[in-house]
Structures are given as structure tokens and as C-alpha cells.
Amino acid sequence: MDTTLNGSTRVPPDPEGAGVELDGRGLTVPDVVRLADAAAAPAVPPEALDRARHSWQAAARLAGAGRLYGRGTGVGAHRSVPVAAQDEAEHGLRLLRSHAGGAGTLLPARQVRAMLAVRANQLLAGGSGIQPAFVTALTDALRLGVHPAVSEYGGLGTGDLTALAQTGLTLIGERPWLTDRPERSGPPVGHDGGPPPTEAGFLPPGFPVQRRGAVPGTEPGPTADAAPAGPSSPLPAPVVPQPGDALALLSSNALTLGLAALACHHLEVLLRATHAVAALSLAGVSGSLEAYAPEVHALRPYPGVAHAAAEVRRLLGVPGRPYGAGRRIQDPFGFRSFPQAHGPALDAAGALRRIVEVEINCPSENPLISADGTAAHHHGAFYAAPLGLALDGLNLAVLQTAQLSAARLTALGRSDLTGLPGFLATGPASSSGAMILEYTANSALAELRSCATPASAGHAVLSHGLEEAASFASQAARQSLRAVDAYTTVLACELVTAVRALRLHPSPPPVPVFTVPAAVLPAGTEDRPLTADVAAAAELLPVLADL
Known part of the structure; x- marks a missing residue:
């Protein structure tokens, strides 16, 4: 079906069993809408995952030859502050925890799912240097119908740092997943079925789960309030973060792009x-x-x-x-x-x-790992x-x-x-x-x-x-x-x-x-x-x- 201006911009129904391919090259606005609506499942071709893996391996080689921003250094005004090699993994955790400072009402699941789809596809374009397990976890979340708690306020159009930090903490198991499906009552649960941890950066027991009022015409029919995924809910396997993963995940406007795709449609x-x-x-x-x-x-x-x-x-x-x-x-x-x-x-x-x-x-990540793996480009x-x-x-x-x-x-x-x-x-x-x-x-x-x-x-x-x-x-x-x-x-x-x-x-x-x-x-x-x-x-x- 024609999707140009002179035809239409309809989102055609998927053939039975069809999915949306995330390959870092051909995602469209209608594809983002389908994934946001859970009207299609994501499919990742092996060559796209290989592209992400090569970028991850190249980033490790480049980091061994000299410091990379956000991996061997602090970020922002701390860009010149060195990070010891033995501290790089913990530095990444501190980066996720410190940047998960969003505020305001939690976004509807549909908007967060659009963000997950965009971010997974961007990472599959290559250039981020992130370990492929994060891509798998993002697509698993879309497939399983769960999403992180993401706050409305935090981005300024220079990277959705707070939203992606909140997402990162969920991907590694420090924050619970939410679901649109009504679950049995009780406090949020962690990946082990018990209450989530309460240390800094974790969600406390009884974390208030709420949804913003849906925009008429943007929600596919009545939906239940988002609730923590219960013990019986299948969840993405927690990712063990490695050096360089944190900034690679954060360096994107994926939430803004997801919202823009929904609004555009x-x-x-x-x-x-x-x-x-x-x-x-x-x-x-x-x-x-x-x-x-x-x-x-x-x-x-x-x-x-x-x-x-x-x-x-x-x-x-x-x-x-x-x-x-x-x-x-x-x-x-x-x-x-x-x-x-x-x-x-x-x-x-x-x-x-x-x-x-x-x-x-x-790819939008900073630094950007070149396609041939020989250079890391710092950019805006x-x-x-x-x-x-x-x-x-x-x-x-x-x-x-x-x-x-x-x-x-x-x-x-x-x-x-x-x-x-x-x-x-x-x-x-x-x-x-x-x-x-x-x-x-x-x-x-x-x-x-x-x-x-x-x-x-x-x-x-x-x-x-x-x-x-x-x-x-x-x-x-x-x-x-x-x-x-x-x-x-x-x-x-x-x-x-x-x-x-x-x-x-x-x-x-x-x-x-x-x-x-x-x-x-x-x-x-x-x-x-x-x-x-x-x-x-x-x-x-x-x-x-x-x-």
C-alpha cells in the first residue's frame, strides 16, 4: 500500500505472523507505531546483530589504545577527569544511577515502547560500541509486553539522558519492569520475585505506578493502568553491564524520536x-x-x-x-x-x-565508533x-x-x-x-x-x-x-x-x-x-x- 503523501500514511495491517524487522537501516514511522501498539513483534536479522557486535569489539580495542570519552573519562564538565581502567565498569553504573533523575508523571507504555523500538534499531545501525546483550534485552521487552518506568521530564533535545538511564537500570535489574496487563495486587517485584532493592538508584517498595492521561486518538482503545510485572510475568534477562555500555546506551534522543513518530503518524x-x-x-x-x-x-x-x-x-x-x-x-x-x-x-x-x-x-552515539572499527569520533x-x-x-x-x-x-x-x-x-x-x-x-x-x-x-x-x-x-x-x-x-x-x-x-x-x-x-x-x-x-x- 502506498504510504507517500499523494497516497496515504496508513499503517497497513500486518500479515498473520509478520513482524517488524529491526536492522538499523529500514525502520519507518508506521513500524514504530506497530511496535508501540504491540501490533507486531520485533525481528532482528543476524547480520544486524553482528554489526552491533563488531562495533562493541572495536570499542574495546580502541579503549585499550587510549581513553574514550565517558568510558575512560567523566562526562560533561568532567570530560577531562580520568577514570582508572579497573574502575570503568563501576563508573558506568554510577553514570546510569546518577543520570536516572527524571521527574514528573510516568509516561504511558505506548510512548515508552516507541522509545525502546527506536533505541534498539539505532544500536543495530552500528557505531555505539555497546554489548549486543542490551539490544537483545530491548527487543525482548517489546516482545514480552513489559517496559521500564520512564518519567516525563528530563530531556532537552540533546539526548534523552534521564529516560535512557532509567531504562538502563531496568535492563540491568535495578528497577522493576512494568506491564499494561492488570496483575495481582502487591508491591513491585524484582527479577527474583521478591521486592526490588532499596539502595540508591533502586525503586523502593510500593513505588507509585501511574499513567498519564492518554491522548484521544493516540491510545489503541481502553488500557489498564500500568502495573509492576508480577512473578509469573516473563521478563528480559538482566544484562551485566560492562565498561562503555552506560554512555553508549544514553547517547540518543530515542524517547523524543519515539514521541515524534507517534505524533507524526x-x-x-x-x-x-x-x-x-x-x-x-x-x-x-x-x-x-x-x-x-x-x-x-x-x-x-x-x-x-x-x-x-x-x-x-x-x-x-x-x-x-x-x-x-x-x-x-x-x-x-x-x-x-x-x-x-x-x-x-x-x-x-x-x-x-x-x-x-x-x-x-x-547511529547517534558519542563517541561514534567508525564502521571499519579504526576510529572513535567525538561529535555533536x-x-x-x-x-x-x-x-x-x-x-x-x-x-x-x-x-x-x-x-x-x-x-x-x-x-x-x-x-x-x-x-x-x-x-x-x-x-x-x-x-x-x-x-x-x-x-x-x-x-x-x-x-x-x-x-x-x-x-x-x-x-x-x-x-x-x-x-x-x-x-x-x-x-x-x-x-x-x-x-x-x-x-x-x-x-x-x-x-x-x-x-x-x-x-x-x-x-x-x-x-x-x-x-x-x-x-x-x-x-x-x-x-x-x-x-x-x-x-x-x-x-x-x-x-
């Missing part, structure tokens, strides 16, 4: 659904299709803009050269300028996907400016098209534009009809506006001034996930209003883009609570995206 679905919702609203106001004519867009060849116009024409079943100017010479911007506002969002989503798929398929490739800027760009572009969605919703309530009753009310003259949905949509739009504040404009000076800037891609990724929720609400409000308008219209279009939602959404137009209507419309958006 869900926003792509919503952006496809927007074509259908905008088409319904255009029909609801008897709008002109002149602004969607192929000739108009051929003169200004922006791919996303032309695609948005073509999708509206296709969904409404009009010929390539639309005839009839509608009832007005020019429609309001929400209708007339829809392609120009929506096209950049399509382009921004495509740009983000390309960047995510580069980053999840290449973990500085996630390309990712942060792409996320900010998509968040801003989604805001632009969402603003026109709210404008179309308002227009649908205007009798002077539609020829229908004001606010689409059919009761007594004082009836409010769909009036309140303007308020609901604009409330969600305000949240989108907050999400669109560029995270890249942030600034931080850390580690005694050695790290004097940050990309803040981590914050941009969280904003994108919040934007999924807010944009879903804006579109759902417009969809409810557009379907109501077309039900009152003298000649609604006999096309699936109308008949499909009309068969599902409540039909009554009396004054009543519309919360259930909006919820049903939100559930319909992925269906409309696939029309």
Missing part, C-alpha cells in the same frame, strides 16, 4: 481527515469549487497545496475541471484559502517523517535541531489549518452564508442549535496555539557552561502529542456541524464523504448536549482519513 491521519471535513463544510455552505480548480494550482506548483485541492474535488465527486461558481463570487477564507493553509501542513508532516526516519536509522550529532525545528514547523502549520477549521464551523452557523437556520437550530426561534460548538472548538484551538509556540526558541546553559544551548526537541515532541488531542477536537466539532448542515440542505451530496458520517452521527437537531456527538465524530476521523 496521528497528525498525518488527522490531516487526511481534514480533506473530508473541509469538503463537507464547503458543500454545506454551497461554496464555490473555483478555488480548487487544477488550473489554479498548476500555476503555483506547491505539492501539498495542489494535493489538498485535488482531495476535496475527489471526495465531492466533481470532475477535474469543476463547473459552477456556487452562490457567491468569493467564499470566506476558510473555504477559498483552504488548500493554501492546509497544503503546508501536509508538507510539514512529510518533512518531519523524513527527518524521523533518518534519525531512527542511524545528538543535538536534535533538525528534529526540533521540524516538529515546531508542523505544530505551527497544524495551527494554521485548524484556525480555518474553526472559521468554517462559524460560517456554517450563519444563515446569510448557508441559507439554513441560524446555528442550524430547528426548534423555537430562541433555540441555540450547534452554537456551543464554536466555543468548544475555539477552546481547543487555544490549546493548539499554545502547542505551536516554538520550543526551539528556548535556551539553557548546562554542565558548567560546556553545553551552552539545547534544541528543545523533547518539548516540541510533547507539544505535538498535545496538538493531536486539540486538533482532533477542533475537527470533530466542525464535522458534527457540517453533517448537521447537510442534513438540513435541500440537496446534500450523495457521496461517501457525507453518507458515511451521516449514518453514524446522531440525527436529532433539537437543543441537547452535543458532547456525545463530538466524541462520535472524533472516532470517525480515522475512517474519513481512509476514504
